[in-house]
Amino acid sequence: MADILVVLEVRDGALRKGAGELIAAARRIADGSVDALICSAASISGLDPLGVAGADRVLTATHADFATYCPDGIVATVASIASPYRAILVAGTATGKDLGPRIAARINAPCAMDITAIDASGNALKAVRPVYAGKALQTIELAGPAVIVMRPGAVAAAQHGRAGATSAVTVPPFTRRLTVAPVRTSERGSLDVAEARVVISGGRGLGDPKHFALLEELAAAFGGEAAVGASRAVVDAGWAEHGAQVGQTGKTVAPELYIAVGISGAIQHLAGMRTAKVIVAINRDKDAPIFKVADYGIVGDLFEVVPALTAAVKQARAH
Amino acid sequence: MKIAVCLRRVPDTTTKIVIAAGGKSIDEAGVKFVANPYDEYAIEAALTLKEGAGSGETTVIALGGDSVQETLRTALAIGIDRAVHLQGTPSPDGLANARVLADHLRGGNYDLILCGKLAVDDYGQQTGAMIAELLELPCATAITKLDVSGGQASVEREVEGGVESATCALPAVFTCDKGLNNPRLPSLKGIMAAKKKPLDVIAVSPGNGGVTVISLAVPLERAAGRIVGEGAAAVPALMQALVSEAKVI
Ligand SMILES: Cc1cc2nc3c(=O)[nH]c(=O)nc-3n(C[C@H](O)[C@H](O)[C@H](O)COP(=O)(O)OP(=O)(O)OC[C@H]3O[C@@H](n4cnc5c(N)ncnc54)[C@H](O)[C@@H]3O)c2cc1C
Ligand SMILES: Nc1ncnc2c1ncn2[C@@H]1O[C@H](COP(=O)(O)O)[C@@H](O)[C@H]1O
Numbered sequence: 334m335a336d337i338l339v340v341l342e343v344r345d346g347a348l349r350k351g352a353g354e355l356i357a358a359a360r361r362i363a364d365g366s367v368d369a370l371i372c373s374a375a376s377i378s379g380l381d382p383l384g385v386a387g388a389d390r391v392l393t394a395t396h397a398d399f400a401t402y403c404p405d406g407i408v409a410t411v412a413s414i415a416s417p418y419r420a421i422l423v424a425g426t427a428t429g430k431d432l433g434p435r436i437a438a439r440i441n442a443p444c445a446m447d448i449t450a451i452d453a454s455g456n457a458l459k460a461v462r463p464v465y466a467g468k469a470l471q472t473i474e475l476a477g478p479a480v481i482v483m484r485p486g487a488v489a490a491a492q493h494g495r496a497g498a499t500s501a502v503t504v505p506p507f508t509r510r511l512t513v514a515p516v517r518t519s520e521r522g523s524l525d526v527a528e529a530r531v532v533i534s535g536g537r538g539l540g541d542p543k544h545f546a547l548l549e550e551l552a553a554a555f556g557g558e559a560a561v562g563a564s565r566a567v568v569d570a571g572w573a574e575h576g577a578q579v580g581q582t583g584k585t586v587a588p589e590l591y592i593a594v595g596i597s598g599a600i601q602h603l604a605g606m607r608t609a610k611v612i613v614a615i616n617r618d619k620d621a622p623i624f625k626v627a628d629y630g631i632v633g634d635l636f637e638v639v640p641a642l643t644a645a646v647k648q649a650r651a652h
Numbered sequence: 653m654k655i656a657v658c659l660r661r662v663p664d665t666t667t668k669i670v671i672a673a674g675g676k677s678i679d680e681a682g683v684k685f686v687a688n689p690y691d692e693y694a695i696e697a698a699l700t701l702k703e704g705a706g707s708g709e710t711t712v713i714a715l716g717g718d719s720v721q722e723t724l725r726t727a728l729a730i731g732i733d734r735a736v737h738l739q740g741t742p743s744p745d746g747l748a749n750a751r752v753l754a755d756h757l758r759g760g761n762y763d764l765i766l767c768g769k770l771a772v773d774d775y776g777q778q779t780g781a782m783i784a785e786l787l788e789l790p791c792a793t794a795i796t797k798l799d800v801s802g803g804q805a806s807v808e809r810e811v812e813g814g815v816e817s818a819t820c821a822l823p824a825v826f827t828c829d830k831g832l833n834n835p836r837l838p839s840l841k842g843i844m845a846a847k848k849k850p851l852d853v854i855a856v857s858p859g860n861g862g863v864t865v866i867s868l869a870v871p872l873e874r875a876a877g878r879i880v881g882e883g884a885a886a887v888p889a890l891m892q893a894l895v896s897e898a899k900v901i
Pocket of ligand 2: 657691746766777
C-alpha cells in the first residue's frame with residue numbers, strides 16, 4: 334500500500350530504541366517505499382541499521398531547536414513532506430503519543446493510537462487497538478492518509494535489507510510555542526519498564542519498601558535488560574515511583590518476560606501487562622487471579638523464591 | 653483567569669465489558685457512567701488555579717448525547733461555574749470531535765484549556781493535542797505538574813526513564829495525568845448550588861470523519877498456564893521452562 338513514512342524518536346542526540354520495530358510495522362503495509370524521518374540538532378551517526386531494518390530512505394531534518402523535543406518543529410517538518418504518504422507511523426512512547434495527534438490535526442488525517450496490529454491487504458488500511466483498558470479490542474478502518482501510533486512491542490523488528498540511503502529535508506519555518514528542557518533521567522537509571530526486555534514488578538506482598546531490593550537484585554541478574562515495576566497499591570503507598578507503575582493508570586508494558594512478585598493480579602494491573610510474551614507469577618496464594626494469566630507460576634513465599642531465582646538466573650547467564 | 657475543561661462521560665472502570673449485538677460497541681445496559689477519571693484532575697487543576705488567581709471563571713464542556721448533562725452537573729457540584737453541552741453524537745474519529753470542541757472553544761477567550769490525558773473508554777489519547785493544533789496554541793500532554801504565573805506556564809511530564817519539563821505562554825492546552833493533584837469530591841452544598849448554575853445546550857454534528865469501526869471484540873484469554881511447583885524448590889523447574897520452553901533467558 335503505497336509509501337509509508339516513519340518518524341523516529343531522538344533523545345540527547347541519539348535514536349531511541351524501537352526504530353527497527355516501527356520500520357518493520359511500516360514494511361507490513363508498504364508496497365512502495367518506507368522512508369524514515371529523523372529530526373535532530375546535529376547529524377546522527379550509525380544509521381546503517383535502518384536500511385537493514387527495511388528503510389528505503391532515511392530523511393534527516395536538522396535544526397538547532399531539535400536539541401530537545403520540539404513538537405512544533407517536528408510537526409511542521411512532517412507536514413511539509415506528508416502528502417505522498419498513505420500512512421505516517423510513530424512509536425507509542427510518551428513522546429510519540431504527544432506527537433501523533435498533533436501531526437494528524439495538522440495534516441487533517443485521523444490518528445489511530447496504541448495499534449497492536451495493522452493490515453493493508455485489499456487496499457483498506459485496518460488497525461487493531463485495545464480499548465476499555467484492554468478489556469476489548471477494536472478493529473478500525475482508516476480512510477485517506479492516517480497517522481498510526483504503534484504500541485511498543487507490537488511488531489518485532491526484522492531484516493529487510495533495503496538501501497537506507499540518506500537525504501536531507503529542509504525544516505520549514507515554524508513558531509516554537511513550547512520550550513522543552515532536556516529529560517532529567519530518573520534515579521532508577523534510564524531503563525524504563527515500558528522499554529525493558531524483562532520487567533520484574535513488586536506488589537503489596539513485599540510488605541515493606543526496603544524489600545524492593547530483592548527485586549533490584551533479580552533485575553541486576555539479568556544484566557541491564559530488566560527494569561523494576563510496581564503495582565498501584567505500592568505506588569500509592571509511596572514505596573515506588575509513579576513512573577514504575579504498571580496497569581490501567583500506569584504504564585502498559587509488553588516485555589518478553591514479566592515476573593509478578595507479590596501481586597494479586599487485579600484487572601487494572603492486568604490491563605498493563607497481559608500482552609507480555611511470557612508471564613511468571615510468584616505468590617503465596619494459589620488462588621490469586623494473577624495465576625490465571627501467568628504462563629508459569631510458583632506458589633510460595635517470595636522471600637524464599639526470589640533469592641533462589643536470582644541465584645539461578647545469575648548462574649544460567651554465566652554459562 | 654478563564655479556564656475550560658473538556659469532560660467526557662465514560663463507563664466506570666470497574667465495568668464488565670459486554671459487546672452489544674452488532675459487534676461494534678458495548679452493551680450499555682446496567683453500566684454505571686462517570687466523569688472520565690483523568691478529567692477529574694483537569695477539573696481540580698482548574699478550580700485550584702482559579703482560587704489561586706482570586707478571580708476568573710471555570711467552564712466544563714462535554715460533547716455527547718443528553719446523558720452527558722448528568723456528568724456536567726457533577727462537575728458543577730464539584731465547583732465549576734458553568735457548563736456547555738455540545739449536543740451531538742461523537743465520532744469514532746477523534747479529530748472530528750476535537751474539531752467540534754475547538755470550534756466552540758475558539759470564541760471563548762480562554763487562558764487555559766484542560767483535557768484528560770485519555771478517555772478510559774476509547775483510549776483515543778488525542779483530543780487535547782488536536783484541539784491545541786487546531787487553535788494554534790501551545791500544548792503539553794500528560795502533565796503531572798503545572799505552575800502558572802505571569803501569563804506563563806511551566807509543566808512536567810513523565811517520559812520513558814525520566815521527567816521532561818517545559819514552558820510556554822498562555823493561552824495553552826494541557827492534558828492531565830494521574831499525579832497532577834488530588835481531585836476533591838462534590839459537597840452537599842455544591843450539589844445544591846449546581847442545580848442553579850448555567851448549563852447551555854448547543855447542537856453540533858461532528859460527522860463520521862476518517863475512521864470506521866469494523867468490530868469490537870473481547871480479547872482472547874491467554875492460554876491457561878501452569879503452576880510449576882511450590883516454594884524455592886520449584887525454581888529449577890521454572891528455570892527449565894524459561895530457558896528451554898519459552899526461551900526468554
Ligand atoms: C480506577 C482504578 C485504576 C487502577 N489502576 C491500577 C494500575 O494501574 N495498576 C495496578 O497495579 N493497580 C491498579 N488499581 C488497583 C488494583 O485494583 C489493585 O488494588 C492493585 O493492583 C493491588 O495491588 P497488589 O497486587 O500489589 O496488592 P494486593 O491485591 O494486596 O496483593 C498482594 C498479593 O501479595 C501476595 N503476598 C503477600 N505476601 C506474600 C509473600 N510473602 N510471598 C508471596 N506472595 C505474597 C498476596 O497473596 C496477594 O495476592 C486500580 C484501581 C482502580 C479502581
Ligand atoms: N466527547 C467529549 N466531550 C468533551 N471532552 C472530550 C470528549 N472526548 C474527549 N474529550 C477530552 O479529551 C480527553 C482525551 O480523550 P481521548 O482523546 O478520547 O482519549 C478527555 O479526557 C476529555 O478531556
